[in-house]
Amino acid sequence: MHGRASAPGAGTVLNALATGVGSAFAIDVETRASVELDGSGTVRGDVAEDPDADTRLVERCVERCVERFGDGEGGAVRTESDVPMAAGLKSSSAAANATVLATLSALGVDVVDEREERSARDGRVDTDDAVTRVDACLMGVEAxxxxxxxVTGAFDDASASMLGGVTVTDNREDELLARDGVDWNVLVWTPPERAYSADADAERCTRIASVADTVADLALAGRYAEAMTVNGFAFSAALGFSADPAIEALPDAAGVSVSGTGPSVVAVGGAAALDTVRERWDDRPGTTLLTETRADGARIYD
Incomplete structure (x- = not known):
């Protein structure tokens, strides 16, 4: 009973810490998961990049899948990733999505596409034998x-990673408010330090709720690049990050924001414009990565 899957990381349009409404977009940097189920009854996790990493998330993803579709199986899950951990690029959501899909594959559970998903909502798919992509995503969110x-449940990050494109969600209700396609080049600057989502000062972020409401309105109107720039300046201040990288990206980038709870900063736009931004960011300590948006989201490997 073996399964393999991958899921992309994501960048932030709107941080959900202020109001529970968030928005993110998938980027072409992946986490891969391999799951081997057995009769042990216990789950063992392993992260290729860090043998000492906390594996509770991926282990819980396997357990939730087995609780719903399995028969008490245990086993091993191993992840390897090109998404840096604790950098604001949704490494946890990518790991959860990849692990859930790999486990469902190992259990022989079908993951239905969007057309079948619409049928499922109309009661025309037997979800005892299949799971929709949104439902699979929510299994990882619960894990x-x-x-x-x-802090928020991260349905915004997880949905972008699972479905691809850009999504807007209400994380309080686990509701997908919008999904759209975007076609951007993406530049990521990641400083040497790391920041963990669970350590973010959520109470401080609620003070900018009115700004977050404005960002949500922009996102729901399809003005994603503008939305992420407003989000970036507001949440840089709330989370205690310098806005200097964003200033350096403008006006060349179409949009720029601190991603998640940081510390990475993500800029989007055309290739030539981002080359100019990269020349400035390369003078900063840390690393830069030039990639692009992803339309297809997470996927299972045969």
Whole structure:
């Protein structure tokens, strides 16, 4: 009983810490998961990049899938990732999505596409034998809550990673408000330090709720690049990050924001414009990565 899957990381349009409404977009940097189920009854996790990493999230993802579709199986889950951990690029959501899909594959559970998903909502798919992509995503979200690695539930990040494109969600209700396609080049600057989502000062972020409402309105109107720039300046201040990288990206980038709870900063736009931004960011300590948006989201490997 073996399964393999991958899921992309994501960048932030709107941080959900202020109001519970969030928005994110998938980027072409992946986490891969391999799951081997057996009769042990216990789950063992392993992170290729860090043997000492906390594996509770991926282990809980396997357990939740087995609780719903399995028969008490245990086993091993191993992840390897090009998404830096604790950098604001949704590494936890990517790991959760990849692990859930790999486990469902190992259990022989079908993951239905969007057309079938619409049929499922109309009662025309037997969900005892299949799971929709949104439902699979929510299994990972619940596992993240169980493991205590998220403040908001991160359905915005997880949905972008699972579905691809850009999504807007209400994390309080686990509701997908909008999904759209975006076609951007993406530049990421990641400083040497790391920041963990569970350590973010959520109470401080609620003070900018009115700004977050404005960002949500922009996102729901399809003005994603403008939305992320407003989000970036507001949440840089709330989370205690310098806005200097964002200033350096403007006016060349179409949009720029601190991603998640940081510390990475993400700029989007055309290739030539981002080359100019990269010349400035390369003078900063840390690393820069030039990639692009992803339309297809998470996927299972045969």
């Amino acid at each position: 993240a809550r169980d493991a205590g690695v998220t």
